[in-house]
Amino acid sequence: MSQSDPLREQIIARFDAMSAQLQQAARYVLEHPEEVALVSMRELARLAAVQPATMTRLAKVLGFQGYNEIRAYYAETVRKRNDGFAAKVRQRDVETTSTPESDIAHHMLHGISAQIAALCEPEPLQCLTAMADRLAAAKKVYVLGLRSSHVVAWHFHYVMSLLGERSVHLDGPAGTGGDALIRAKPDEVMLVVSIKPYAVDTLVLAQLAKDKGLAVLSITDSEVSPLAGISEHTIYCATDSYSFFHTLTPALAVSEVLCTLLAELDRPSALKALQDADDHLAHLNTYSNTLPRRV
């Protein structure tokens, strides 16, 4: 944790040149960095047995404009520690020839990367495998995701359709998307993808599926998502990004993992299905490695 904390280094460097009171304040800050972020300046002064004004002076000695800058620094440290890569981030920021644009891009990508890494925790991993098992056991899978979540739903359906014929994408023109549910039976399941703001149609169809006795499995963004209550299994993925929009990238990663696990659960037939698809597409000359020659 302590390695490569520039402020800490600076405090140590200037420590000997400080007055007695400043040293006492600095010492407390060094030994309890997180308290700086957690309590008020006066409270901190009380804890360090120092006058409030001393903290302000310490800030100035260290080249800050005011005490709040010290606090902001340590608050940031606490935040960074949350997403693992704390040390790396600060290093990078220095070296990057940062335009405002590339800064935004950098922030976003870093954040998304961390959010996906967070899915490697035991808990989400367990949810993933459990959901994959449930999907594998189902006779048919209805896939539902509207608006922005369409991305994820479509991807899942596309890959599943390469693997076999158990997937039905609930999507269609003129509001016909839900029609496939008409003949849904209880030994089938629905995979719903929805993040805030939740599309009404999604919620309606999910509830309908549940009422029909289907198991609802969902990929959503929060324990308090309306989907959480009606789902047999739920996978939560972060959607915050440093931009106007929510990110669906972690959700797409989840979908990819689910597809892989499903294929993995029946490796032989997955291989067979993919081979068939390959052959089919090869016949149609769907793919190529070179630009087409003009004719």
Add this chain to the structure above:
Amino acid sequence: MSQSDPLREQIIARFDAMSAQLQQAARYVLEHPEEVALVSMRELARLAAVQPATMTRLAKVLGFQGYNEIRAYYAETVRKRNDGFAAKVRQRDVETTSTPESDIAHHMLHGISAQIAALCEPEPLQCLTAMADRLAAAKKVYVLGLRSSHVVAWHFHYVMSLLGERSVHLDGPAGTGGDALIRAKPDEVMLVVSIKPYAVDTLVLAQLAKDKGLAVLSITDSEVSPLAGISEHTIYCATDSYSFFHTLTPALAVSEVLCTLLAELDRPSALKALQDADDHLAHLNTYSNTLPRRV
């Protein structure tokens, strides 16, 4: 991280019984617990887009005497986490109950996370901003991505259509997808997404666009992709994953970054466009926070 946090559980338990505003506040607290400890109540309210008083009310609803008790609770959590931090890291590797399934998932997620993190290097960042600038300068953007790349193309188009009307998705039934190019003009550009194996139709349309004088911008997987040669700007993203399938998650991340940069380049009108979209969808009752009551 999240397991065994009694307050968190309690918030989730009472969530459904809360009013809309309380839910919004509670949701933010759930998703950013450390912020509660790090910023003032008013600041937090601002972040959660809620009135300051709502935070006080949330505290009371949860059985606290006042807001400060919530803050104290989360401050304590941050302190606790600090202690257990080093220890946990060491434990992690040991305790993981690794089934073969969860191992695969773990590998995949870790890999994808790293691939996205790799985009934070100066070179890809520069490509991203350059491409965003070029997109911003274009009169119109034709978006093309078939088969698996459809995911990325669709996402880009969807977000762009929220931002304005400069985007045309080259997709349609019965092979009509390319028709929109009929009236394409040289001051327009084409954004192509394609990874190996490259769909022939994609290559044909990209070449056609280039012949018509459009600038081709591409998101692809390699310097030796057929798209690389005909593109004015190219962004390369990894697609390897520990599975049968290639991953499109990094490509989606790229798309999200591009959209954000584009919005950022003309912040005021982006905000306006998003506001208009919001209003429109609100009128149509597109979104909801709760499950629909059966009628």
Add this chain to the structure above:
DNA sequence: AAATTATTAAAACAAATGGATCATTGTTTT
């Protein structure tokens, strides 16, 4: 020892914070 400087404590201040009140709005019930 006197003069000067640097350090500290105390007091004063404006800005912000958390909390309470009340009018208004939107919903449900009658």
Add this chain to the structure above:
DNA sequence: AAAACAATGATCCATTTGTTTTAATAATTT
């Protein structure tokens, strides 16, 4: 349709906050 209710937003208040100023004290130099 009216009445009752809960939810929300706006305003106000007493505290607390970070900072500055002033006065007192200690340390240093001459």
